[in-house]
Structure formats: C-alpha cells, structure tokens
Amino acid sequence: MIEAKNIDFYYGDFHALKNISMAMEANTVTAFIGPSGCGKSTFLRLFNRMNDLIDGTRLTGECLVDGQNIYSKSIHVDELRKKIGMVFQKANPFPKSIFENVAYGLRVNNMGDKSFIRQRVEESLAAAALWDEVKDKLKKSAFELSGGQQQRLCIARALAVSPSILLMDEPASALDPISTSKIEELIHSLKKDYTIVIVTHNMQQAARVSDKTGFFMLGDLIEFSDTKKMFLSPEKEQTQNYITGRFG
Amino acid sequence: MKHTERELSALKEEVSQMWRLVISQVEKVKQAYFSGDVEVAREIASREKRVDAFELKIDSDCENYIALFSPVAVDLRLVLSMIKISSTLERIGDFAEGIARHVVENECNKIDSALLEELQMEKIFDTLITMLSDSYVALESENTKLSGKILAKDNEIDELYNKSVDILTSHMRANTDFIACGLKTFLLIRKLERIGDHCSNIVEEIVFYVDAKVLKHGGRENAKR
Numbered sequence: 001m002i003e004a005k006n007i008d009f010y011y012g013d014f015h016a017l018k019n020i021s022m023a024m025e026a027n028t029v030t031a032f033i034g035p036s037g038c039g040k041s042t043f044l045r046l047f048n049r050m051n052d053l054i055d056g057t058r059l060t061g062e063c064l065v066d067g068q069n070i071y072s073k074s075i076h077v078d079e080l081r082k083k084i085g086m087v088f089q090k091a092n093p094f095p096k097s098i099f100e101n102v103a104y105g106l107r108v109n110n111m112g113d114k115s116f117i118r119q120r121v122e123e124s125l126a127a128a129a130l131w132d133e134v135k136d137k138l139k140k141s142a143f144e145l146s147g148g149q150q151q152r153l154c155i156a157r158a159l160a161v162s163p164s165i166l167l168m169d170e171p172a173s174a175l176d177p178i179s180t181s182k183i184e185e186l187i188h189s190l191k192k193d194y195t196i197v198i199v200t201h202n203m204q205q206a207a208r209v210s211d212k213t214g215f216f217m218l219g220d221l222i223e224f225s226d227t228k229k230m231f232l233s234p235e236k237e238q239t240q241n242y243i244t245g246r247f248g
Numbered sequence: 249m250k251h252t253e254r255e256l257s258a259l260k261e262e263v264s265q266m267w268r269l270v271i272s273q274v275e276k277v278k279q280a281y282f283s284g285d286v287e288v289a290r291e292i293a294s295r296e297k298r299v300d301a302f303e304l305k306i307d308s309d310c311e312n313y314i315a316l317f318s319p320v321a322v323d324l325r326l327v328l329s330m331i332k333i334s335s336t337l338e339r340i341g342d343f344a345e346g347i348a349r350h351v352v353e354n355e356c357n358k359i360d361s362a363l364l365e366e367l368q369m370e371k372i373f374d375t376l377i378t379m380l381s382d383s384y385v386a387l388e389s390e391n392t393k394l395s396g397k398i399l400a401k402d403n404e405i406d407e408l409y410n411k412s413v414d415i416l417t418s419h420m421r422a423n424t425d426f427i428a429c430g431l432k433t434f435l436l437i438r439k440l441e442r443i444g445d446h447c448s449n450i451v452e453e454i455v456f457y458v459d460a461k462v463l464k465h466g467g468r469e470n471a472k473r
C-alpha cells in the first residue's frame with residue numbers, strides 16, 4: 001500500500017504539488033488524470049524518488065510505502081527502486097539485446113546466478129505478454145522491436161527485479177491502438193501481483209484500466225474516487241468539466 | 249457551445265418534442281373519453297405512429313452519440329436517461345392509444361356520471377396530466393425539487409386505482425348487466441394507473457441525470473429525507 005500524506009512539492013519557488021493526501025491500495029490500479037503541467041508526473045516520481053535527481057526541489061509531507069517513509073534516512077534508494085519499478089512514456093530500451101535488457105537489473109543488483117537470471121527473464125517477458133513474440137530472437141537488439149514491443153520490453157525489465165509496485169507515466173501515449181490495448185490488457189493482468197499507478201492523459205484509458213482515479217489540476221488533487229463513480233457521477237464540477245471536455 | 253454540446257441539446261429537444269406529443273395524447277384521450285368523441289379517439293390512434301417514430305429516432309441518435317463521443321459523467325447520464333425516458337414515453341403513448349381504442353369500440357362509454365364521480369375518473373386523468381407536465385418542466389429546467397411531489401401524486405393514483413376495484417366490484421354485484429362494462433372500465437383504470445407508474449420512472453431518470461442519484465428500488469426513501 002502506498003500513502004501520501006500532506007505532500008507539498010516545490011521546484012525552486014514553484015509550488016508544484018499542494019497538500020496532496022491519498023492512499024493507493026495493494027493490487028489495484030490507480031490512474032492520475034488532469035491537464036498537462038498539473039503535476040501528475042511530479043507526484044508519480046515522488047514514489048521512487050526520481051525527483052531527488054532534480055536540483056532545487058523541496059518536499060514536505062510523507063510518502064509511505066507499506067507504512068515506511070521512503071524519504072527517511074534509513075532508506076536506500078537502490079533498494080527502493082527494486083521494489084518500485086517505473087515505466088516511461090517513451091520506451092527506453094538499452095542498446096543491448098532483448099535478453100540483456102531484461103537481465104540488466106538482476107545483473108547490476110547481483111541477483112541470482114545464470115540459471116536464475118535465465119528463468120527470471122523468461123518469466124518477466126511472459127508477464128509482460130512479450131515472450132511468445134521474442135523467444136526466438138532473445139539475442140537480437142532491442143531496437144529491432146516495434147514501439148509497442150519495446151514498451152512491453154521496458155515493462156518486462158521493470159518486472160524482472162520483482163518489484164511490488166509499478167509506476168507508469170503515460171506508458172501507451174506514443175503507441176498505436178493495438179499496442180495500446182495490449183498494454184492495457186497487461187495492466188489488467190499484472191494487477192493481481194502488483195500495485196499499479198498510471199499517469200495518462202487519455203481519460204478513456206483511465207476509465208478502462210483503473211480502479212481509482214485521481215484528478216489533478218494546477219498542483220491540487222481535485223477529486224480522488226472510484227473510477228466508476230468518477231466517470232458516471234463525479235463530485236466536483238471541475239472534474240465534470242474536465243472529463244466531459246467542457247474545460248475552460 | 250461545442251458541437252458535442254449542440255448534439256446533446258438537439259437530443260434533449262427531440263425528447264421534449266416527443267414528450268409534448270405524449271402529453272397532448274393523454275389530454276386528448278381524456279377529452280375523447282368524457283365526450284365519447286370517436287373522431288378525436290381516431291386521431292389519437294393515428295398520432296401514435298409519430299410517437300413510435302420519435303422513439304426510434306431518439307434511440308438511434310443516442311446510439312450514435314455513445315459510439316462517436318464516448319460520453320462520461322453528466323453527458324453519459326443524460327444520454328442514458330434520454331434512452332429510458334423515450335422508451336417510457338412510448339409505453340405511455342401505447343396506453344393512451346389503448347384507451348382511445350376503448351372509446352372507438354364504444355361499448356361502454358356512457359357509464360353513468362354518478363359512477364364516474366365515485367371513481368374520480370376525472371381526477372385520475374388530471375393527476376396524470378399534471379405528473380407528465382411537472383416532470384416535463386423538471387427536465388427542461390433541470391430542477392428536481394418537485395420530484396418528491398410528483399412521486400407522491402403517483403401514490404394518489406394508486407389509491408384511486410385500489411378504491412376503483414371495490415367500487416366496480418360492488419356495482420357489478422348489484423347489476424350483472426354491468427359486468428362487461430365494469431371489467432372494461434377496470435382495464436381502463438388499470439392503464440391509467442400504469443401511466444402513473446411510468447411517469448414515476450421518468451422522474452427517477454431525471455433525478456439520475458440531474459442529481460446523479462438512483463432512486464430506484466428503495467432509494468426513494470433516502471431521497472425524500
């Protein structure tokens with residue numbers, strides 16, 4: 001379970017997240033929607049401490065994962081990122097073979113011997129619904145795959161180190177409808193083993209894949225509720241205006 | 249206004265037109281019933297086709313809207329409620345036509361006025377017409393404040409319907425020549441009572457659309473509070 005408590009976040013003077021609190025249950029899919037620049041990615045990145053890499057940022061409040069504050073001194077960021085995988089909008093495979101892409105995290109973390117790695121690679125590719133398509137060309141370069149396949153490869157790479165949480169930032173927005181629907185199916189099937197948080201600017205996608213949806217605007221979390229409720233009868237007028245396209 | 253909004257208001261306007269037609273069907277059938285005017289009754293039967301055509305058109309417009317625009321939130325609720333309201337209006341139109349047929353067949357139009365009084369037949373018609381027009385206004389103004397009142401009127405009709413059973417039974421018992429006509433009259437009141445039920449369903453749909461509440465199946469009590 002992931003919990004944010006009274007999160008405020010600043011880029012220099014810019015107040016990017018304003019007093020956000022929400023809880024994401026284990027084995028659910030939570031979607032964040034909202035106009036671009038509203039802070040969805042910033043909020044998502046907090047949970048694997050990706051914002052740490054940016055100079056001049058400031059965070060107050062608590063980010064808890066399974067009850068533990070991930071910003072406390074005792075947390076090792078590398079360990080944290082094993083537990084919390086991330087997938088980005090643009091598939092970013094390494095210039096390596098398909099096999100080595102998936103094996104990468106296991107190797108750098110010294111996780112297991114050769115046969116373990118081989119097994120994890122297969123399992124991860126299978127979980128990412130890519131195994132059948134690549135099992136005969138594992139030694140080929142990852143760049144030979146299509147955009148949709150590359151994205152599933154990145155998901156497999158994230159899964160290989162056995163995380164419990166998967167953060168996805170617009171994972172399908174650069175993909176065609178068929179690849180998009182494969183990713184969405186994948187999200188569905190992964191939810192039994194992972195807690196998934198996905199940022200999407202595609203509202204229908206949020207509606208299709210998520211259990212809960214958070215609507216952000218200008219750094220505020222305007223509404224956070226069951227996806228079904230959000231898309232049938234949202235509480236807030238701002239939410240309604242946004243999801244029905246009457247914005248502004 | 250965005251084009252999607254224009255489509256939605258056109259859809260709503262179609263339902264309003266259908267609704268006005270159905271209200272006038274019920275008003276006319278009242279007139280035909282009390283005057284025994286067969287011409288008016290025939291007119292109702294012929295206008296019933298227009299009610300049906302409205303339903304088909306609204307159905308297909310709603311299907312298209314959903315297919316093309318994937319509405320959510322208030323827009324989705326509007327489209328769903330338009331589908332249900334138009335099919336309910338169509339049912340009400342059927343009942344009006346059924347009553348018109350009763351007038352055309354002319355088998356027991358002139359039941360005596362004392363019995364009409366006793367059955368409060370005029371009140372039943374008038375209450376229905378009020379329910380239909382009040383709920384029409386509720387949708388037009390997107391104001392559901394009156395919904396409780398409209399639903400209460402349906403209870404009045406149910407009561408009158410229940411009383412009519414006793415009244416007609418005792419008349420039929422007293423006068424066996426009246427049995428055929430009594431049964432026909434009972435069926436007619438039954439149709440009116442059904443119109444009241446349908447009208448309540450419409451009110452529930454309007455509340456679902458406007459307030460995103462579900463009044464059905466027991467939810468009504470919560471809404472009254």
Ligand SMILES: Nc1ncnc2c1ncn2[C@@H]1O[C@H](COP(=O)(O)OP(=O)(O)O)[C@@H](O)[C@H]1O
Binds near residue numbers: 016036037043054
């Ligand atoms: N590295 C950064 N430095 C400064 N400002 C940033 C940085 N990243 C994002 N922002 C600003 O923070 C706000 C939220 O951005 P972001 O979280 O990327 O929004 P979203 O993902 O909802 O489109 C935007 O106004 C953006 O300009």
Ligand SMILES: [Mg+2]
Binds near residue numbers: 040199
């Ligand atoms: Mg973003």
